[in-house]
Amino acid sequence: MTTTYVIDGAEVTDLESFWTVIGEAVNGPGGYFGRNLDALADCLGGGMGTPDDGDFVVEWRDHELSRRALGREETVRQLGLRARRAHPDNRAEILDQLARARAGAGPTVFDWIVAVFEEHAPGRLRLL
Numbered sequence: 001m002t003t004t005y006v007i008d009g010a011e012v013t014d015l016e017s018f019w020t021v022i023g024e025a026v027n028g029p030g031g032y033f034g035r036n037l038d039a040l041a042d043c044l045g046g047g048m049g050t051p052d053d054g055d056f057v058v059e060w061r062d063h064e065l066s067r068r069a070l071g072r073e074e075t076v077r078q079l080g081l082r083a084r085r086a087h088p089d090n091r092a093e094i095l096d097q098l099a100r101a102r103a104g105a106g107p108t109v110f111d112w113i114v115a116v117f118e119e120h121a122p123g124r125l126r127l128l
Helices: 017-025 038-043 063-069 070-084 090-104 107-120
Strands: 003-008 054-062 123-126
Touching: 003 017, 038 070, 038 107, 070 090, 070 123, 107 123
Parallel strands: 003 054, 054 123
Antiparallel strands: none
């Protein structure tokens, strides 16, 4: 039987709140299910609260609210944070992404999250 985890899009107001909401959806109050995109990918692979057989879906209800909250403004904020802590060898690429985001181009934080699901758990994210 498929296990369904529910994300309430109204509770996702920025990337940090997304980590809280998905962690609690999968693992209950205070639960963890990643705090960055790489960790999310690892968690989607199993062993972090989802069924061992991988039979689960995540329903992201009212996802359009999250799409707006994780849109261009949040993307600019997150890329700014990345640029400040990036290794000097990677900073130029991140600054280029930041400039593109400021210009209204490129993927948003919402797009990043959806892409991780598509790559590491295809078919397991339902946007409602």
